[in-house]
Amino acid sequence: MCEANAYLVKEGKEELILEDLSILRPEKDELYLQNIFGEQKRIKARIKEMNLIDHRILLEEG
Protein backbone atom coordinates (compact mmCIF):
# COMPACT_ATOMS: atom_id res chain seq x y z
CA MET A 1 0.00 0.00 0.00
CA CYS A 2 1.54 3.24 -1.12
CA GLU A 3 -0.93 5.70 0.19
CA ALA A 4 -0.16 8.24 2.85
CA ASN A 5 -2.06 9.72 5.75
CA ALA A 6 -2.79 13.43 5.83
CA TYR A 7 -2.38 15.31 9.11
CA LEU A 8 -3.20 18.90 9.95
CA VAL A 9 -0.50 20.43 12.15
CA LYS A 10 -2.10 22.84 14.58
CA GLU A 11 -0.33 24.33 17.56
CA GLY A 12 2.35 21.66 17.28
CA LYS A 13 -0.16 18.80 17.35
CA GLU A 14 -1.01 16.56 14.43
CA GLU A 15 -4.66 15.89 13.73
CA LEU A 16 -5.40 13.03 11.33
CA ILE A 17 -7.51 14.38 8.48
CA LEU A 18 -7.68 11.49 6.04
CA GLU A 19 -6.09 8.04 5.88
CA ASP A 20 -4.89 6.21 2.79
CA LEU A 21 -4.82 9.28 0.62
CA SER A 22 -4.70 8.65 -3.10
CA ILE A 23 -5.26 12.11 -4.56
CA LEU A 24 -4.34 15.57 -3.35
CA ARG A 25 -5.08 18.63 -5.44
CA PRO A 26 -4.77 22.31 -4.50
CA GLU A 27 -7.92 24.23 -5.49
CA LYS A 28 -7.91 27.98 -4.98
CA ASP A 29 -7.41 28.48 -1.24
CA GLU A 30 -8.15 24.90 -0.25
CA LEU A 31 -6.93 21.36 -0.76
CA TYR A 32 -9.01 18.59 -2.23
CA LEU A 33 -8.20 15.19 -0.73
CA GLN A 34 -9.46 11.78 -1.79
CA ASN A 35 -8.61 8.41 -0.38
CA ILE A 36 -8.59 4.90 -1.82
CA PHE A 37 -12.09 4.29 -0.43
CA GLY A 38 -13.49 7.24 -2.36
CA GLU A 39 -13.84 9.44 0.71
CA GLN A 40 -13.39 13.09 -0.18
CA LYS A 41 -12.50 16.11 1.89
CA ARG A 42 -11.81 19.76 1.25
CA ILE A 43 -9.80 21.67 3.78
CA LYS A 44 -8.53 25.23 3.95
CA ALA A 45 -4.88 24.39 4.31
CA ARG A 46 -1.62 24.19 2.47
CA ILE A 47 1.03 21.52 2.27
CA LYS A 48 3.77 21.82 4.84
CA GLU A 49 5.71 18.67 3.97
CA MET A 50 5.19 15.33 2.32
CA ASN A 51 7.25 12.31 3.26
CA LEU A 52 6.38 9.34 1.08
CA ILE A 53 8.74 6.98 2.87
CA ASP A 54 6.99 7.65 6.16
CA HIS A 55 3.62 7.82 4.39
CA ARG A 56 2.92 11.18 5.95
CA ILE A 57 1.57 14.37 4.48
CA LEU A 58 1.61 17.31 6.84
CA LEU A 59 -0.76 20.21 6.22
CA GLU A 60 -1.01 23.57 7.91
CA GLU A 61 -3.83 26.07 7.97
CA GLY A 62 -3.41 28.41 5.04
Place this chain on the structure above:
Amino acid sequence: MCEANAYLVKEGKEELILEDLSILRPEKDELYLQNIFGEQKRIKARIKEMNLIDHRILLEEG
Protein backbone atom coordinates in the same frame (compact mmCIF):
# COMPACT_ATOMS: atom_id res chain seq x y z
CA MET B 1 8.41 1.02 -3.48
CA CYS B 2 6.10 3.81 -2.53
CA GLU B 3 7.85 6.76 -4.01
CA ALA B 4 6.43 8.86 -6.79
CA ASN B 5 7.90 10.62 -9.79
CA ALA B 6 7.63 14.39 -10.08
CA TYR B 7 6.78 15.91 -13.44
CA LEU B 8 6.62 19.53 -14.47
CA VAL B 9 3.64 20.19 -16.73
CA LYS B 10 4.58 22.80 -19.31
CA GLU B 11 2.51 23.63 -22.35
CA GLY B 12 0.61 20.40 -21.94
CA LYS B 13 3.76 18.26 -21.85
CA GLU B 14 5.16 16.47 -18.82
CA GLU B 15 8.85 16.80 -18.11
CA LEU B 16 10.31 14.38 -15.55
CA ILE B 17 11.97 16.39 -12.79
CA LEU B 18 12.87 13.76 -10.22
CA GLU B 19 12.24 10.04 -9.86
CA ASP B 20 11.54 8.14 -6.66
CA LEU B 21 10.64 11.19 -4.67
CA SER B 22 10.66 10.74 -0.92
CA ILE B 23 10.29 14.30 0.35
CA LEU B 24 8.51 17.34 -1.05
CA ARG B 25 8.40 20.60 0.87
CA PRO B 26 7.15 24.01 -0.25
CA GLU B 27 9.69 26.72 0.61
CA LYS B 28 8.72 30.33 -0.09
CA ASP B 29 8.12 30.47 -3.83
CA GLU B 30 9.79 27.17 -4.65
CA LEU B 31 9.53 23.46 -3.94
CA TYR B 32 12.25 21.40 -2.34
CA LEU B 33 12.37 17.84 -3.65
CA GLN B 34 14.46 14.94 -2.43
CA ASN B 35 14.52 11.40 -3.66
CA ILE B 36 15.41 8.09 -2.04
CA PHE B 37 18.96 8.34 -3.40
CA GLY B 38 19.53 11.65 -1.65
CA GLU B 39 19.31 13.69 -4.85
CA GLN B 40 17.90 17.13 -4.13
CA LYS B 41 16.28 19.71 -6.35
CA ARG B 42 14.65 23.07 -5.91
CA ILE B 43 12.23 24.27 -8.52
CA LYS B 44 10.09 27.36 -8.86
CA ALA B 45 6.79 25.57 -9.16
CA ARG B 46 3.68 24.63 -7.28
CA ILE B 47 1.82 21.38 -6.92
CA LYS B 48 -0.90 20.81 -9.49
CA GLU B 49 -1.97 17.32 -8.44
CA MET B 50 -0.58 14.32 -6.61
CA ASN B 51 -1.78 10.82 -7.37
CA LEU B 52 -0.17 8.31 -5.05
CA ILE B 53 -1.83 5.32 -6.68
CA ASP B 54 -0.30 6.24 -10.02
CA HIS B 55 2.91 7.39 -8.27
CA ARG B 56 2.70 10.71 -10.04
CA ILE B 57 3.17 14.23 -8.75
CA LEU B 58 2.39 16.93 -11.26
CA LEU B 59 3.91 20.37 -10.81
CA GLU B 60 3.29 23.59 -12.67
CA GLU B 61 5.35 26.73 -12.89
CA GLY B 62 4.34 29.03 -10.09
